[in-house]
Amino acid sequence: MNTEIIGTNAGSVWVALNTADALGVKQLKKITKLKDKELYAALGWLARENKIAIAPDPADEKEIIVTLVNE
Secondary structure, eight states: OOHHHHHHHHHHHHHHHHHHSEEEHHHHHHHHOOOHHHHHHHHHHHHHTTOEEEEEETTEEEEEEEEEOOO
């Protein structure tokens, strides 16, 4: 996996979050059809650029919720 692919995947995740406001990892995987390591690399890309916020899901301690950061 190279940076071009990770950037493309990050764009797919951003589009999904822009449409839905906040999503869990399971939902993001279903919407974007990315594999685990592709999704986590994309989330890392977006987190590094301060585009997303990540928080634990109060309803499920094994899940995280991802939201876009308002600029």
